[in-house]
Amino acid sequence: MIEFRSVTHAYGDRPVLHDLSVRLAERRVAIVGGNGSGKSTFARLLNGLLVPSAGSVLVDGLDTRTDGRAVRRRVGFVFQNPDMQIVFPTVEEDVGFGLKARKVPKEEIGRRVAAALDRHNLARHRHQPAHQLSGGEKQLLAIAGVLVLEPAHVVFDEPTTLLDLRNRRRVIELVRELPQNAVVVTHDLDMVMDFDRVLVLEDGRIVADDVPSVAIPAYVKRLS
Amino acid sequence: MLGLYLHRESPVHRWPAGVKLGGLLAVTAVVLALPGVWGALAAGALGLGLLPAARLPVATVLRHLRAPVAMLALLFGVQALLAGTGWEAALVAVLRFAALILLATLVTLTTRVTDMVELFERVFGLLRPVGVNPAKLALMLALTIRFIPLLAEQVREVRMAQQARGVERSIAALFVPLLVKIFTMADDLAAALEARGYDPADRGP
Numbered sequence: 001m002i003e004f005r006s007v008t009h010a011y012g013d014r015p016v017l018h019d020l021s022v023r024l025a026e027r028r029v030a031i032v033g034g035n036g037s038g039k040s041t042f043a044r045l046l047n048g049l050l051v052p053s054a055g056s057v058l059v060d061g062l063d064t065r066t067d068g069r070a071v072r073r074r075v076g077f078v079f080q081n082p083d084m085q086i087v088f089p090t091v092e093e094d095v096g097f098g099l100k101a102r103k104v105p106k107e108e109i110g111r112r113v114a115a116a117l118d119r120h121n122l123a124r125h126r127h128q129p130a131h132q133l134s135g136g137e138k139q140l141l142a143i144a145g146v147l148v149l150e151p152a153h154v155v156f157d158e159p160t161t162l163l164d165l166r167n168r169r170r171v172i173e174l175v176r177e178l179p180q181n182a183v184v185v186t187h188d189l190d191m192v193m194d195f196d197r198v199l200v201l202e203d204g205r206i207v208a209d210d211v212p213s214v215a216i217p218a219y220v221k222r223l224s
Numbered sequence: 225m226l227g228l229y230l231h232r233e234s235p236v237h238r239w240p241a242g243v244k245l246g247g248l249l250a251v252t253a254v255v256l257a258l259p260g261v262w263g264a265l266a267a268g269a270l271g272l273g274l275l276p277a278a279r280l281p282v283a284t285v286l287r288h289l290r291a292p293v294a295m296l297a298l299l300f301g302v303q304a305l306l307a308g309t310g311w312e313a314a315l316v317a318v319l320r321f322a323a324l325i326l327l328a329t330l331v332t333l334t335t336r337v338t339d340m341v342e343l344f345e346r347v348f349g350l351l352r353p354v355g356v357n358p359a360k361l362a363l364m365l366a367l368t369i370r371f372i373p374l375l376a377e378q379v380r381e382v383r384m385a386q387q388a389r390g391v392e393r394s395i396a397a398l399f400v401p402l403l404v405k406i407f408t409m410a411d412d413l414a415a416a417l418e419a420r421g422y423d424p425a426d427r428g429p
Contacts, residue, residue, distance in 0.1 A: 049415050069423065077419035084412035087363075087420070089228050089370045093338045098420040100338075127231030131373040145420060 001025040002046055002075075002153065002183070007055035009041055009204075016041045017204040019055070024183060028175075030192035030212070031185045032219055033201035039185045042201065043157045046183060047075035060152065073102075076151035076180075080158040082135075082142035091133070091141055092117065092126040098149045116148040120174075136167025143174065156184045160191060189216055228369065230333045236278035241339040244331045252324055261316050267323035271330060278334050285329060292325045341366050363422070367413070378405050 002024040009017040016038045033039050044050040045057050048064035048071040057064040059071045079085045088094040095116050099109045117123040120140045125133060130141060139159065146154060156175065160168040172191050175182055184192065192198055198215035200208035200222070208218040231237070236244075251270065255263040275285060296318045303314035341362040348358035382401050391397045 044415070047419060049419060072419060072421060079412065079416055079419075081412065083374060084409060085416040085420070087370060087413075087417065088366055089337050093336060096338070101421040101423070127229070129228045129373070130370070131377070149421065
């Protein structure tokens with residue numbers, strides 16, 4: 001479970017999130033809201049990439065302020081732009097990067113990378129330079145690089161924004177089938193219709209928090 | 225010269241990175257030490273001989289050599305015409321560089337970056353007593369190779385955006401937005417590295 005306790009966050013003197021308290025225990029949680037509503041900041045607080053200016057964020061009881069490293073092991077993070085997440089030049093090497101950083105034995109890295117490439121239909125690209133992949137394949141590679149680490153929770157920051165229709169469907173399907181708990185920040189309202197819970201952020205505050213059938217119409221109404 | 229790894233099932237690909245880089249260093253030393261053109265010719269012949277053994281497509285290797293050839297032509301012109309060393313000495317210098325660039329291209333095309341990084345980690349590890357972090361240096365190498373095509377793409381994007389707005393050639397108009405993009409990329413990359421478990425404080429094995 002991920003818990004926000006009176007979380008406030010500001011960049012310099014510009015406040016972005018205001019005194020948020022919320023517990024996320026559902027398998028699929030969506031965070032929606034307009035540009036500048038604080039969604040991406042909220043997401044980055046979930047795995048300790050940011051620590052709150054005030055209050056605390058707990059992941060399975062671990063505080064992101066004091067246990068950042070352990071928290072990041074439990075929470076995988078998929079960025080909007082896969083180009084910024086791919087670190088090594090070829091597909092196979094990049095999927096293995098996180099495992100190597102965690103000092104997993106070489107044989108196990110090989111085994112887990114091969115399984116991840118198979119699972120995400122990337123095996124035929126294993127020796128290919130990452131920059132030659134299509135946008136959808138890059139996003140799958142970025143996701144494979146996170147899931148190979150077997151995190152307990154996965155945070156997706158606008159995973160379908162840069163994708164065409166077919167790749168968007170692939171990513172939606174992938175998120176749907178994940179065994180882990182997932183928090184998805186998105187503008188893609190169709191994607192989250194079958195989620196367990198939707199939080200609507202506006203000006204750094206939660207203005208709706210309910211099942212999609214209630215929260216999404218409320219969000220759309222606020223937009224109009 | 226910074227050709228990306230090109231996978232092939234070949235004996236050259238299977239040679240350890242240390243052997244290939246060590247060999248390249250040794251050949252470089254010999255080529256530079258031998259007087260005249262013989263060292264360069266021998267190294268060039270070695271490179272050409274390794275091409276079929278590495279099962280690399282000649283067209284790909286030639287594509288990687290396009291930019292260095294232009295640079296070597298310039299070097300020849302400067303040496304022969306401006307430096308006054310004579311065309312024979314300029315030719316020897318250019319042949320030496322050409323042979324070494326061919327061999328270096330072969331090394332990068334047949335060696336995985338991870339193998340290269342592991343080798344550098346081991347080599348840089350010798351400098352640990354003087355405060356060098358080998359893991360950091362090795363990651364820097366990997367990131368440099370990974371981000372070269374990405375930066376080239378950014379340059380193309382900015383240039384096209386400028387052209388669309390009627391600016392055909394302006395260094396400032398290219399440089400400023402590019403710099404902003406690079407800083408943003410650096411920020412995002414730092415966050416991504418952290419998210420994927422990289423710990424900058426980790427001093428390696």
